[in-house]
Amino acid sequence: MALSYKARRRWALVILVVGLPVYILVASVLATWLNPSSFLVTLGLYVGLGIVWVLPFKSIFMGIGQADPDAPPEDDVY
Template sequence: MALSYAARRRWALVILLVGLPLYVVAAVTLVGLIERPSVLVELAIYVGLGFAWALPFRFIFRGIGQADPDAKKADGSGPSA
């Protein structure tokens, strides 16, 4: 099931405003449960977790910064020849 451009934009906003702060709190809590590792190991953990949160949502964020592709089709005012 493919999401429309508008639906993907709404989901991206929800993920960034609600999901990402919750994920940050969960990541900090998770790292806090173990004995404090060295700075480089801790940095590697946070970088890894930073990439890991976005992987399941790649399809939602892909193309969000572009103009609405459906608007071009509905507009009908393509380049004049």
């Protein structure tokens, strides 16, 4: 079952406000625990982890910045 536009907007907000800070903490702990030896390895680790978090939520974030496709059209009266 596909989520409605409003439900996707709400889930996107929850993911960004709650899930992303939690993921940042987990990624920081993971990077500290792995203790990469060079700057480039550390940079690659953080860039990789920065991209990986959004992949499961791609369908939720698609089209969120656009107008609601289910809303009735507004009459443009000048």
